[in-house]
Amino acid sequence: MKLVIERRDTSSPLLRFGAPVVSIVIALFFAGALLLLAGVSPLEAYREILYEAVGSLYGLSETLVKATPLILSGLAVSLAFRMQIWNIGAEGQIYMGAMGATWVALFSGMENHWLLMVGMFSAAFICGGLWAGVAGLLRARWSVNEVIVTLMMNYIAILFINYLIYGPWRDPQGFNFPLTAQFAEAARFANFFDTRLHSGFLLALGCALILYLFMERTIWGYQIKVIGSNPQAARYAGMRTGASVFWVLFLSGAIAGIAGFSEVAGLQYRLQHGLSPGYGYTAIIIAWLARRSALGVVIVSLLMGILLVGGDSLQMLWQLPIAFVYAFQGLILFFLLGSDFFIQYRLKLVKGIHHG
């Protein structure tokens, strides 16, 4: 007898939806054991996490606020993943988008709200797009590995933002702290229901819808999928793979750039450190779990929002250390990603046949 791993030819819908649910249950079981060790009743803790994240209008609004940049950057990464292009640089593209939007908000001289919104959107779109476009060009022209280029450009982006906020863009009234000045009211998103929920969430849903239509209903979307799964066949069919690589990375970066725009215009109202606490990296997990589907990205981002916002209650109510919150979130992600394996592969016990 021995255990072999075998690729599944097909995976049933039951498996595809069932496996993540089962994996979350297993994760909750293990996390529950940890909670018990810490002297906290798991059921009570889970109820509080849910209550914190979706139990009130306020909690729900905070979960949606958290999900907004995750949806946008998740869409960005999943678009590239569709074509088997690995954009690890959403983090840097978020920062560059935020930079473009900040420039328009602070230094363009525009004062009209809608002009500013269009201007900031465009600047974020272009800055994020061009930043990723560099990797696209290198990949299309000289087959330079985009994983390395996009990843490394994150560091450049963040250091460049540092240069701006410690240098030329520093708020003259800010006692030399590394912050830009705050945006005028006209350069900010509207808020809803007296909460922090802002137009950026609608923007994210809009992007998800457009991407969904683009991917599933247009020829270009179809081409991207074909090029991704079989580049040679695509070339044989006359598709321009090089140009597609560039434009897909450009679009991917542009969407991540919009995430940066949404964060500065909707929440932070200035460019500063910690604008993104790693949304660009979380986006990779989201895109993976969502199986590169736009709708999936929205769902996974909302779940991630619940996990991140609800985690607060563990600290607030029981004074559990932050490490516990990380461990809890890590466990859930670990089992979710693990379920992905079992959807694509199966374990099989084979009667041992010894060939000599």
Next chain:
Amino acid sequence: MKKTMVMALVVLLCGFAGHALAQNKQIKAGFIYVGPVGDAGYTFAHDQGRQEMEKLPFTEPSTYIESVPGGAEAERVINGLVRRNHNLIFTTSFGHMDPTINVAARNKEVVFMHASGYKTAENVGTYFGRMYEPRYLSGMIAGKMTNKNIIGYVAAFPIPEVIRGINAFTLGVRSVNPDAQVRVVWTQTWFDPGVERDAADSLLDVGADVLAMHQDTPATLQAAEARGAYVIGYNSDNRRFAPNAFLTAPIWNWAPLYTYVAEAVHSGTWVSEQFWWGMDKDLVRLASLSDRIPTDVKILVNQRAEEIKAGTFHPFSGPIKNRDGQKVIDAGQTMSDPDLLSMNFFVEGVQGTLSN
């Protein structure tokens, strides 16, 4: 007529009763920390202060939330404390400034105290300590203990607080040893033991025999201990990480301030103020001096400490020159608080640049 007077008296008495009730407010305090309480540094020191404050008879058990980054994330966490009926909230890092102001604007009945920032409101006060005073004293010790006249300074971010510390330290060094140089390396971190260890090692590699530091981890102490150099800690008395190398450390003692504020809120005398306490109020101090420091140096430093406490000596009194040899403060002049708070130059004797 009589009736009116009685009515007036009743109203007056009710008013008094209401006032008296407000005066004896039970304190439920919440603390937002930027690092983990186990950092053996900055956050650890705040948490010691919190525990002291909690010993006051009119306080309910307080809550702390650790590792809360600055920016949008902090606003949700601060709001969470408000929603859980905390009526006195301390936010302890510069990045918590805008979030504190935002939450405070919606919750006028809660008192907020923000450390290290400059924005205030009717219900938001600020607090910090004149850490440059013990920094100066620790510089005197470093200046006396170095043999090679090269002192390394592992600096965090180039913000006024850190720059002020480097300058005060250097002025202390040069007051006893005009030939010594202070070499600065920026880590751009508050809490990253790996990066900070590398930075400390690089300073030891160029010949530094005394190190000073500004981060919240003991990485620099461990580097000095491993290489047989001396080290000056920071934040809290962390000599257990470097039993041989440790000379002293400028440290925080938040208990007096936390107790003071809690009492003021309890008795209804609190008003928004900007506290910047020094060694005179024991908010900052020098950790007890290592036995490796010769007695004459100890006496010298203790004398200076008494002068600082008595207000007869100010570390930033002229003449002070900047790194390019230009006079910044004339003889007989003392730097003003606004200038100290927005400090953005290096004094003579510092080797390094203000950018990274």
